Amino acid sequence: MTTADTDATFPQPRHSPGASVPNATGDMKAIYQRRAVRAYEDRPVSRGDVELLVDAAIHAPSAVNCQPWAFAVVQERGVLARYAADGRKLLLSEPPAIEVAESGLPDMDRLRQMASGPDFELFHGAPALIVIYATSIDGVPDCFLAAENLMLAAWTIGLGTCPIGLARPLFNRAEVKEELNVSREWPCALPIAVGWPDGEVPPTSRRPALIVAWK
Numbered sequence: 256m257t258t259a260d261t262d263a264t265f266p267q268p269r270h271s272p273g274a275s276v277p278n279a280t281g282d283m284k285a286i287y288q289r290r291a292v293r294a295y296e297d298r299p300v301s302r303g304d305v306e307l308l309v310d311a312a313i314h315a316p317s318a319v320n321c322q323p324w325a326f327a328v329v330q331e332r333g334v335l336a337r338y339a340a341d342g343r344k345l346l347l348s349e350p351p352a353i354e355v356a357e358s359g360l361p362d363m364d365r366l367r368q369m370a371s372g373p374d375f376e377l378f379h380g381a382p383a384l385i386v387i388y389a390t391s392i393d394g395v396p397d398c399f400l401a402a403e404n405l406m407l408a409a410w411t412i413g414l415g416t417c418p419i420g421l422a423r424p425l426f427n428r429a430e431v432k433e434e435l436n437v438s439r440e441w442p443c444a445l446p447i448a449v450g451w452p453d454g455e456v457p458p459t460s461r462r463p464a465l466i467v468a469w470k
């Protein structure tokens with residue numbers, strides 16, 4: 256039995272009630288009501304809950320079932336604060352650091368401007384961060400599927416998450432990889448902030464799906 260089988264005991268999610276698809280039921284609710292959470296309670300996430308999220312992540316599909324993922328969990332407040340500060344400094348470095356230039360994030364100039372604001376906090380004050388690394392260069396897309404599983408599972412137990420693509424440059428730095436016991440060859444796929452949401456998160460909008468062919 257996996258941890259996911261024990262969901263009968265899960266508390267009801269408290270955030271984002273009645274999001275964009277009010278009729279969504281059962282498992283579909285997580286898809287429609289998950290939100291990027293950017294305000295967290297000052298309350299730790301238990302080891303059991305982190306393990307549950309990682310377990311959900313590794314049940315994602317992957318090409319030829321290669322499961323090309325590894326997880327680094329950061330919960331120590333001091334380490335989180337240091338990474339948040341270092342990640343911000345790296346984002347703002349002039350000329351832009353190679354990891355920033357290669358981060359693959361759209362509209363980097365605007366993002367850098369955002370990061371320069373006085374209230375900017377890279378992890379939004381979350382008490383936990385789960386960083387997903389791809390254990391092969393071409394494993395990043397599989398890791399994104401794992402990331403979505405993790406975020407949906409978090410929603411089902413009332414935890415909030417936020418993907419932190421802006422922290423990817425930091426977690427691709429050789430010294431940070433060494434500190435986290437991560438191979439230099441493994442690209443950082445996605446850091447994910449995790450914690451108990453502080454307040455409700457309003458629904459976000461979506462453009463209609465662009466279906467370009469239906470033959």
Ligand SMILES: Cc1cc2nc3c(=O)[nH]c(=O)nc-3n(C[C@H](O)[C@H](O)[C@H](O)COP(=O)(O)O)c2cc1C
Pocket residue numbers: 289290291292293417418419420421422445459
């Ligand atoms: C690859 C990726 C990177 C992201 N990076 C950040 C980030 O660095 N900081 C942040 O606050 N949100 C980040 N987000 C969250 C998006 O802004 C958010 O998913 C989007 O605005 C839609 O909102 P929703 O998730 O609440 O529906 C990221 C999302 C993805 C998929």
